[in-house]
Amino acid sequence: MSGVKLFRIATWAAIAxxxxxxxxxxxxxxxxxxxxxPAGSGEARVGGPFTLTSHKGxxxxxxxxxxKPYLIFFGFTHCPDICPTTLLELTDLMAELGSGADRITPLxxxxxxxxxxxxxxxxxxxxxxxxxxALRGTPEETDAAVKAFAAYYRKVPLEGGNYxxxxxxxxxxxxxKGRFSGVLDIHEPREAVLAKLRRLIEAG
Numbered sequence: 403m404s405g406v407k408l409f410r411i412a413t414w415a416a417i418a419x420x421x422x423x424x425x426x427x428x429x430x431x432x433x434x435x436x437x438x439x440p441a442g443s444g445e446a447r448v449g450g451p452f453t454l455t456s457h458k459g460x461x462x463x464x465x466x467x468x469x470k471p472y473l474i475f476f477g478f479t480h481c482p483d484i485c486p487t488t489l490l491e492l493t494d495l496m497a498e499l500g501s502g503a504d505r506i507t508p509l510x511x512x513x514x515x516x517x518x519x520x521x522x523x524x525x526x527x528x529x530x531x532x533x534x535x536a537l538r539g540t541p542e543e544t545d546a547a548v549k550a551f552a553a554y555y556r557k558v559p560l561e562g563g564n565y566x567x568x569x570x571x572x573x574x575x576x577x578x579k580g581r582f583s584g585v586l587d588i589h590e591p592r593e594a595v596l597a598k599l600r601r602l603i604e605a606g
Contacts (some may be wrong), residue, residue, distance in 0.1 A: 420523075429516035435573045441538030446573060448582035454511065455541055457523035464580060471602045472507040473586070474574040476553050478514035478567045479526045485510075486529075488573065491588065493531040498596060505603050508534045514554035515544055577606040 451454035453463040471494070489510060496503040508531070512518040515538045517525075523536040539547065548555055553570040560566055573586040575598065583602055586595055 415538065415596060428540070435544045449576055449580055451542070452547040453486075454537035454539040454540075454547060455520065457527050459520055462535065462537055464568060467507060467576075467580070469578045470505065470507055471578050471606065472576050472582070474509050474511065474549060474551055474576065475572075476511050476513050476555060477570050477588050478569070479518050479522055480513050480514065480566070484571050488571070488588065489530045489534065492573070494597060495592075495596065496531045496533060497511075497578075499599060499603070502530075502603050503533065503599065505606075506599065507509050510534055510536045511544075511547055512536065512538045513544060513548065514567050515539060515541065577602060 451464050453461065456462045458595075466491055470584065473588060475485075475488055475492070479485070492508050496508070499506075518538055520538065523538060527534065527536045535590065537547075538544070551574055553574075555567055555569040558566045571588075573588070575583040575586060577583045583596065583605070588595070
């Protein structure tokens with residue numbers, strides 16, 4: 403087994419552990435793909451309206467996704483491992499889905515709009531599938547998007563005045579009606595992940 407493959411396996415194992423922890427904090431029941439709903443609410447707590455700006459400078463809101471399944475991943479460009487690895491995996495998955503990938507929209511929402519300018523995102527996204535849309539917003543818009551998907555993020559100060567970001571590491575799946583459909587378990591076998599995506603696409 404090559405060193406690169408070993409690195410990817412180790413990275414995904416770490417991501418899986420972190421994803422489980424963070425998603426657990428966000429109300430998603432571990433191992434079920436379901437959302438813990440408040441008693442009597444009748445509504446899942448994942449998914450809702452948001453308005454942000456794409457890495458191409460276009461205003462982008464949830465209404466643009468009506469009738470089309472989509473994926474939501476929260477992260478930031480200065481992330482050293484989880485974010486680029488997840489985006490590379492999504493790029494590989496889009497390639498393996500073939501023409502079906504055109505029927506789904508993956509979204510990468512930055513939780514670090516302070517550093518992730520439109521130009522920074524535009525440059526960053528050249529390394530990944532061109533169908534993945536990177537989004538940013540004002541602090542208020544970012545907060546609203548994170549809360550809409552019951553996600554989590556927190557600024558973590560580092561030595562020297564720098565900082566990192568803690569954030570939910572799961573990839574949320576939303577169907578064509580804007581309903582939560584589950585979370586991609588990134589530590590699962592590739593065929594299992596592809597099966598989830600194919601079901602999402604077929605459901606529309």
